[in-house]
Amino acid sequence: MKAVTFQGIKNVAVKEVPDARIQKPDDMIVRITATAICGSDLHLLHGMIPNMQEDYVIGHEPMGIVEEVGPEVTKLKKGDRVVLPFNVACGECIYCRSQLESQCDNSNENGDMGGFFGYSGTTGGYAGGQAEYLRVPFANFTHFRIPDSCEVPDEKLIMMADVMSTAFWSVDNAGVKDGDTVVVLGCGPVGLLIQKFCWLKGAKRVIAADYVDYRLQHAKRTNRVEIVNIEQEQDIGNYLKEMTGGGADVVIDAVGMSGKMNDLEFLATGMKLQGGTLSAIIIASQAVRKGGTIQVTGVYGGRYNGFPLGDIMQRNVNIRSGQAPVIHYMPHMYELITSGKVDPSDIVTHVLPLSEAKHGYQIFDTKMDNCIKVVLKP
Numbered sequence: 001m002k003a004v005t006f007q008g009i010k011n012v013a014v015k016e017v018p019d020a021r022i023q024k025p026d027d028m029i030v031r032i033t034a035t036a037i038c039g040s041d042l043h044l045l046h047g048m049i050p051n052m053q054e055d056y057v058i059g060h061e062p063m064g065i066v067e068e069v070g071p072e073v074t075k076l077k078k079g080d081r082v083v084l085p086f087n088v089a090c091g092e093c094i095y096c097r098s099q100l101e102s103q104c105d106n107s108n109e110n111g112d113m114g115g116f117f118g119y120s121g122t123t124g125g126y127a128g129g130q131a132e133y134l135r136v137p138f139a140n141f142t143h144f145r146i147p148d149s150c151e152v153p154d155e156k157l158i159m160m161a162d163v164m165s166t167a168f169w170s171v172d173n174a175g176v177k178d179g180d181t182v183v184v185l186g187c188g189p190v191g192l193l194i195q196k197f198c199w200l201k202g203a204k205r206v207i208a209a210d211y212v213d214y215r216l217q218h219a220k221r222t223n224r225v226e227i228v229n230i231e232q233e234q235d236i237g238n239y240l241k242e243m244t245g246g247g248a249d250v251v252i253d254a255v256g257m258s259g260k261m262n263d264l265e266f267l268a269t270g271m272k273l274q275g276g277t278l279s280a281i282i283i284a285s286q287a288v289r290k291g292g293t294i295q296v297t298g299v300y301g302g303r304y305n306g307f308p309l310g311d312i313m314q315r316n317v318n319i320r321s322g323q324a325p326v327i328h329y330m331p332h333m334y335e336l337i338t339s340g341k342v343d344p345s346d347i348v349t350h351v352l353p354l355s356e357a358k359h360g361y362q363i364f365d366t367k368m369d370n371c372i373k374v375v376l377k378p
């Protein structure tokens, strides 16, 4: 089968790889009909995530049609249409039962463990979904089944796999409530969807920050937010603090490790990005009010363990963070999409055949061709 494979830093290739096959009795194989590229994939591309091997199949935002089920799969059958969450989770351990599927701790006798699709040996080593077929472990739990009557196109439903559910969780986890002022750092797919959910939760003011102008304009046009170009303000953290009258109630970091910076240089130089732009987490800690909350949705790796806590502790700031546990949010996301309350597909700028994945990665990474979200079709 054909799949998108990691080929070293800044390099992916569509290659012929061994077919996905049932390995455990509760596995299924899904024929992928659509699969999206995520900002998290850029961290792999930039070499920020350890335990990556050449030819490893990447991708964690897939959906498709069930092709084959193992003998212990009772909840699905061949022909069912499914969205696969980025979390691979057992549904039975203490974390899955307390709705923290992204921390699944399974170590059952069949030998699989919780993790993520296509996200390195660090998170289970599972092959990814940017491929013609995908092996889904714990198939009874790791899926959202789309009702047969549903005629909503893949371009909308695929957002449930990660970015839409992650955005909803971010706003929920941050505790955004009626009357809040929220600063959202990053106008990529995740930040743009977070902005929608801030309004839905009753925020009074939503301010979006980025340095890529077409993304800021997209945020203003589709989400009616105030926008700030972080590179056009000298002291961006304090600018946002003043703009919000002493700091925002909530700042959501939808950036993480930005491809703009040299990570090691960043730590060595007191957390300044190349070109002097501050990293999102530092902007967040300046722009939040005393007693306010920073929600860290952007992905950070082990290199950030030296993060300085001083200011945050002194100003009673709350930090919330994590890998989104998306599985239990998917039914609600489905309802929001099918009722027309939220259209997550307004971020999709490119639908390409799987064979053009390399180009898709390039325009998404370098912000070319007004790219916001790329969906690949095998």
Ligand code: NAD
Binding pocket: 038, 039, 040, 041, 042, 043, 162, 163, 166, 185, 186, 187, 188, 189, 190, 191, 209, 210, 211, 212, 215, 230, 254, 255, 256, 257, 258, 260, 277, 278, 279, 280, 283, 296, 297, 298, 299, 322, 323, 324, 325
């Ligand atoms: P993206 O790369 O398209 O978006 C990031 C945006 O941030 C870009 O528009 C970029 O221009 C902007 N940016 C860079 N540096 C900035 C700074 N200092 N201040 C403000 N904006 C800045 O990616 P995405 O798909 O939107 O994902 C965003 C982040 O969320 C990534 O780190 C991704 O790994 C993470 N993510 C986390 C989860 C989770 O479960 N926690 C799930 C999905 C994605």
Ligand code: ZN
Binding pocket: 038, 039, 040, 041, 060, 061, 086, 162, 163
């Ligand atoms: Zn993702």
